[in-house]
Amino acid sequence: MTSSATDSAPGLRERKKRATRIALSRAALRQTLEHGWDKVTVEGIAAEVDVSVRTFFNYFSSKEEAVMADTEEHLERVLAALRARPADEPILVAMRNALVGAMDFPDDEAREWVDQFRLAKREPSLLPYFIARQEVVEEHLVAAIADRTGTDAEHDLYPTLVATAASGAVKAAMRTWSTRRSPLPLATLITEALEQLGRGLPQPR
Structure with missing residues (x-):
């Protein structure tokens, strides 16, 4: 692996993490607007973004935090x-x-x-x-x-x-x-x- 590839890896990884966070937050907001707050679940938010519930909790402590998150x-x-x-x-x-x-x-x-x-x-x-x-x-x-x-x-x-x-x-x-x-x-x-x-x-x- 070249030095330049090694240097760019953390940047790419960070961009992917940020993209996942944004996708989870937007999914939470969209589901809330479409279905109502009481019908929104962590499982549903994670499923829309195609990640596990465990991954969701790597980014947010609750669905409340997710829907109010800002990039x-x-x-x-x-x-x-x-x-x-x-x-x-x-x-x-x-x-x-x-x-x-x-x-x-x-x-x-x-x-x-x-x-x-x-x-x-x-x-x-x-x-x-x-x-x-x-x-x-x-x-x-x-x-x-x-x-x-x-x-x-x-x-x-x-x-x-x-x-x-x-x-x-x-x-x-x-x-x-x-x-x-x-x-x-x-x-x-x-x-x-x-x-x-x-x-x-x-x-x-």
């Missing part, structure tokens, strides 16, 4: 885009550009976020998993904002305030988009929400 790719794209923004760009502008720039996927994929959002509100047992996922996302954002602004993620209020405010703006855009109160694409609504936040939320005229 690491989305978060990684946002964080990479945020780090790549010009150093002199105001933080909310940088976050807006990073979030929208990282949303280079179709509305079908955006609907998965919204479907999870709706399910978390509808099914009490899912809400803690949705909140836990949001906490993880915000923790990563806080760290990235602290690095960018030269603040302390543990002791300074600023990075946490920016992260939670931006997350709230994204949730507001998702809620508006999911209820079809606006015909605009989700990325456009997120842009508008973060722009209004950056202007200090002026009262509409």
Whole structure:
């Protein structure tokens, strides 16, 4: 085996693991939407992806965790885009550009976020998993904002305030988009929400 083949093996293995995780999560979400939460089982999710129940539990501790899972790719794209923004760009502008720039996927994929959002509100047992996922996302954002602004993620209020405010703006855009109160694409609504936040939320005229 050549050195290059050896070097590429871990990358391929990791991609396969990630693909399996995504497939399990999407199967859980699809089955929930089609059949109802009470009819979804770990066995059914595993069977759709053609893996064993044991393999399912290598990725998730429960069907709740699976249906509320988010792929690491989305978060990684946002964080990479945020780090790549010009150093002199105001933080909310940088976050807006990073979030929208990282949303280079179709509305079908955006609907998965919204479907999870709706399910978390509808099914009490899912809400803690949705909140836990949001906490993880915000923790990563806080760290990235602290690095960018030269603040302390543990002791300074600023990075946490920016992260939670931006997350709230994204949730507001998702809620508006999911209820079809606006015909605009989700990325456009997120842009508008973060722009209004950056202007200090002026009262509409």
